[in-house]
Amino acid sequence: NSVLTLFEALNTSTSRGPLVCAQSEHRLTVGVYESAKIMTEDPDSVSFCVLATDEQFQWDVALQIHFTLIQSFCFDNDISIVRVSDTQRLADIIGDKQEDAHCVLITNPADGSWDDPALEKLHLFCEESRRLNDWVPEISLPER
Helix, strand or coil, rough: CCHHHHHHHHHCCCCCCHHHHHHHHHCCEHHHHHHHHHHHHHHHEEEEEECCCCCCHHCHHHHHHHHHHHHHHHCCCCCCCEECCCCHHHCCCCCHHCCCEEEEECCCCCCCCCCEEEEEEEEHHHHHHHHHCCCEECCCCCCC
């Protein structure tokens, strides 16, 4: 099941998934505007993008426009991207208390030495999804 595998890669307590690892190394950018700023200033530093929305925000036109722009930017800069269906759960995973966990970026380490098998698994998942014409695969995060 690719969804389960993807979630395990996103957040595994045993192997410190990419989100948890990036958070502990201060390589996580949280927020639509903050993410857009990083992508504009240094797109090569971005390794992975997670967009999060739920029923409460599905009709938020401004947010959907931002998502469209972020997705386009990710496609143009070869940045892997997924959608998750629970903003609050994503915020809980990354330990974020902010209101805007709609976009989360994982950036590369400054020294370029980082090699994470779980993140590589995410990139392969996204690559396979694109081959199947699923350009922004959507996943559901399991309950706590």
